[in-house]
Amino acid sequence: MPPPASTAPLGVALVGCGAVARLYHAPALAALARAGTAEVRALVDPEPARVAELQVVFPAAARVERLSELSRLGIGLAIVASPPGFHAAQTRELLGAGLSVLCEKPLAPTMAEAESIVDAARTAKGIVAAGLFRRFFPATQTIRRLLAGGVIGDIRRFDCFEGGRFAWPVQSPGFFARSGLSGGVLLDIGVHLLDLLGWWWGEPLEVDYEDDAMGGVEANCRLRLTFPPGFVGEVRLSRDWALPNRYVIEGSRGWIAWEVNEADGLAVGFHGSDVALDARLHAERLANGLPSVGARAWSFTQSFTSQLANVVAAIGGSAPLAVPAEQALPSLALIERCYRRRRLMPMPWLGAEETRRAQVLGNPPASA
């Protein structure tokens, strides 16, 4: 739930005014502004046109060129939504200036940079939240409870398919440049997915990884993960072809299915039954002293707003921070592990000569 309005709204700076800022953070911040809990006072981006676009939504916000100027504007929270390569340096600088930070995913393109953020937060005793907003979906929270409660029995396997033709309105070709170890679909989408799997089940015991990068960044990848006590599942991500966009977890008694980004819905089935449950989540309430359902649970967009509301509340001391930066480290460590051990995906439509060249381009000498 949004925090209770404090005496004055929290001053917010948006650092990076690209697509994620425009399409996600701006409407969520506008909702918090209407609730009186936050106020956007500064916009930071090297591109004046992008700033001007957001100044239509936040007319009182100033264009700021240097992060060092933010503290004098009474800003308490900076949302770092710049390209991932800038996340670590910007977050460290903002922490040094005494600001709290919500850093978009991925926290950083490498573990070393991500750890430097966590270290800086500890040193500055500041708040750094990781932008892993799928944890705020009522559906992913419910799946976590169902799994912890053993509702579908012992987990036998899982399949997670996610992707489609890439259509995110990215503005810079640098988005597809290799950054850190890589920067393809695994780092982009996989960071959300692996965070959820880790949140549900902990650290995997084993990982096997392949992708289709041949000198560039991967558009497709496949992971085979083993989680304790030993169940195995497959993750398939793509920027290439529309996949089912569905996670299915099979247990000894039944199964759970979740359509990607369906914040308030999931399906549950039980072995031996001819029907399955297509569940729409609602808030719980008491009716006549008995448990009942209330209003619809948070939608996708409301879940995003609730992420910001949580950070604002945590800064105000009225709620614990739901996703502190250090919780983003395990999924990044796993991604780094994948890239280190990567091998080329078999692409069975390639001819013999193409396959030979793809192997050369796609399997550079192994790094340490």
Next chain:
Amino acid sequence: MRVAVVGASGFIGNRTVEMLHLGGRAEVRPIVRRVAGMALSSRFALDCRLADACDGEALARAFEGCDVVVHAVSGDTQVILGTLAPTYRAARQAGVRRIVYLSTASVHGQAPVAGVDERTPLRDDQVIAYNNAKVRAERRLAELHREGGVELVILRPGIVHGPRSSWIGGFADALLEGEASLVDRGRGICNAIYVDNLVHAIDLAASAAVDGEVFLVADEEQVTWADVYRPVAHALGFALDDLPEAIVPDFSAPRPVDVLRRSRAGRVLVRMLPGPVRATLAAALGIRHDDPADDPWALPSRRRPTVTQEMALLYRCAHKLPFAKATRMLGYRPIVSFAEASKRTVAWLAFAGYRPSRPAAS
């Protein structure tokens, strides 16, 4: 040879980039309209450029240093016609030697008659708007070619199949959605060309001494639609013979009432009316309430999809188009057999995440 591929994010454009690059045939420069379109070509370390194919200045910058431009842009009539002059003039400005333009065998109609070849006059008053747009595109390109400065070769592929083809993926999706159907049990001839065979033709057309020529290109074998679809169905656990026969409406000279009757809007409109009015109007329009979704008492049953006129014509094609001219002048012979193409396509389905929805049918 440095080759710019305009429309590199599309099905054919992407495979052209992939095959020329991995095959070592050319130094490839993918050109896409939006940054998001770089997703596939960014698998390679290539000099990918941004340019709208309607923007001559942007194209000229993107073409700099290229010998050949492959025009593989797909889109509506406006895109088909709006990209021609900017591409041709930008190529001339950049010193490009040749444009290879991807037209379509559909300039001869979806169901060409026997004897049709590259010499057959084209008509731009066909019932399918896409055909007319491509006919006009070829004529416009011929005009631009007469201005001079850049050589031009036009290829007319038929149904381009293979990995990432909408014919294949679309049919697979339709199977999984329970909406796949056949016309005449799939006996019609599919003027198919496997995408690798098309890219091979593009490669030949880029350098052969054939300026100003037009070529039909196709697979070696004569195949039916059932031949194309059966491996896909089998891979997903379906038996092609179990699919329903599609409803093929009477497309001859539709009356306004027929247009309303066939349209989704007309059906929705009728459903919204009060019961007695609905029954009267539905009877007058000939709308049958045979959709179980309309009947609260009916148990679910499989619906028979209705095909469009374009699909009905394609599915009833009775002749295979020749590619003798391409063989004679380009030296074109298909490099992948239909059987091998089907095998690779099915393997791609698994790569793309399609899984059998039930045990493979015999």
